[in-house]
Amino acid sequence: MPPAPGEEQHPCLALANSAIALPGGHLLDALATPAGADHWLLERGLTPGPAGLQEMCASQLRAMREHVRSLLAARAAAHPARPAALAAVNDALTRVPTAQLLQWDESGPFRAAPHPTAAMLDHALAAVAADVADLLTGPDAERLAACGSPPCNRFLLRQGRRQWCSTRCGDRARAARAYARRTQQPTP
Template sequence: MKQTPADDLAKTALPPAPGADRYRSLDFADTTATLPAGHSYDLLAVPASAMRWLAVHDLTTPDIQLYDVCTRRMRALRVHVRALFTARVEGTAPPAESLGAVNDALIAVPTAPLLAWDGTQGPRRVQAHPTDQAVGHALATLAADAADLLTGPDGGLLAVCGSAPCDRFLLRTHGRRHWCSTRCGDRARAARAYARRSGNAT
């Protein structure tokens, strides 16, 4: 499968899928996608693109620098979030290692602002966000978001794009057919029209 170069990601990447505006974990799962003609992309492939994704989703600050080890951690959690989403869509038991990985991310660092005190400002809430824990905080936030999606009322709306080979997730908004983007919907309709013309419609 041909991976899209990092410089071309902005042009190649599909727009956010339905539901990504409500669940950052959904957009996180969709940072990788399979495209037609054996192509794919990965928005977490290199530190620069991963940093852009985190910044757009308010999960890091501009002074944070990512390294390869950080992107590897992000991609590892993404594998497990996608496995949990797939199990939810298919109505099967999720892999134990994926449950464990998400739970580990949840408890690794505090995500709630902590209570602090100083002589000038008195009591205040502060986000514990040292540089060396920035990615841990981001992953904990994404893990919590994924858990909320899976256990909440929107979990039943979770679906995989119905336009092969796309493998992105979305929340169904209406009807039986569901596509993650207009591009995938157009491709699915074109495929059905071709099948009808060629007499191969099912």
């Protein structure tokens, strides 16, 4: 599927849209496997190279996706945000250390950076968290919308009157409206 409007500028939209509901109850999930999640991060420049993610890290990324989706949905529908989603984004923003941390083992104290794979994921999650915070508080927030073509679950930044994430969704919505008009029974 082509990226929804705004995904190229906002990695948080790309993350939210990384699981796509398709007609017939099918789901296309780019983060379903650790290799898929690793590829997704690398493709968007959120990691400097392959991170070699394990299932635990891919699961963290999928959990962040659900929190981001929750915040985007709340903003698009003008509802309050879930506290758990806010806490997860704020945790990701503050989790990335800016210096080597003090560590201690049987030989004594030392300074070291976290495990490289974990650090790459933490930096990627922090980048997505910062982006969602910027999107929700910035000028593009007013343009944020959910795709208007069920069962699509993607988010987009509206451009003009456009209410769909792709031409495919717009065509499907127009076809459904036309079918509904043709099959509508006249009322006596």
